């Protein structure tokens with residue numbers, strides 16, 4: 470633990486108290502993933518109350534967007550697909566609207582209605598055979614963000630097709646990280662990092678004034694960091710194919726699926742996105758997998774404040790316009 474001691478500085482006649490600051494860290498399981506919350510606060514006791522509040526906020530969001538919890542508003546939307554609109558909190562409605570905007574920006578590479586395809590691709594070790602062409606074709610029949618109907622005035626969401634489902638697997642952790650950070654800022658926490666199993670967002674700086682360093686996983690060897698980068702008030706998110714995948718006939722099929730074909734994305738092993746918000750970075754990292762490296766990087770180059778690093782299946786590194794990697 471880093472610690473700076475309280476010192477009393479006397480500037481002229483006005484005494485000025487510089488309070489002690491220290492870094493407090495807590496790791497725990499949230500949203501089915503490992504989270505780590507790091508903040509700078511004067512005392513461990515004060516840090517704990519802030520961290521408790523951040524955790525409560527992430528749990529609140531989980532209850533809103535969880536597909537597992539049958540009582541969540543998201544589960545209600547899915548349950549009444551093809552039947553009727555469901556009234557939801559304005560917060561969930563807004564998240565869905567932003568997800569639709571990203572679907573439009575990525576020509577449907579990102580699509581929260583991918584979720585009905587989950588029935589045929591399983592990445593928990595239970596899948597024995599490659600799904601048939603027919604099953605894959607049938608699985609995308611229920612996919613399409615164009616069929617999500619939003620009524621802002623009534624605050625309702627309606628999925629037009631029966632069997633259609635939405636899921637926040639590719640954007641939810643980023644959103645939760647952003648919200649936890651916003652809450653910390655509103656409570657006056659001057660600096661910290663929210664790490665939602667690799668989806669990271671930072672603010673402020675370390676106690677000595679230097680920027681937070683964020684480690685990016687090496688997709689070829691996940692125990693080794695690929696790079697350590699300084700991050701000042703922004704988000705860094707990495708999506709990799711090394712965590713969830715199945716192998717058939719020596720081919721690796723990752724958990725990121727092209728919603729337009731029903732087939733897992735190929736050709737990329739890792740995408741790291743830098744953006745002001747973790748939500749956008751999270752969604753774009755997933756999208757670039759699907760769009761492929763050329764289209765993905767071109768799209769990122771058109772977005773202000775967004776950069777990316779893509780590692781292809783051969784291990785070659787490609788970057789967006791403003792990132793320059795120097796190898797020693």
Ligand code: ADP
Pocket residue numbers: 578579580581583636637638639640667707708709712713724725726727728751754755759
């Ligand atoms: P991770 O959660 O492993 O960090 P991602 O952020 O890339 O990785 O999200 C992958 C998850 O997103 C998948 O497990 C699935 O739930 C969901 N998903 C898969 N393909 C898509 C897609 N094309 N658009 C939106 N969500 C997707």
Ligand code: MG
Pocket residue numbers: 638639640708750751752753754755
């Ligand atoms: Mg993502």
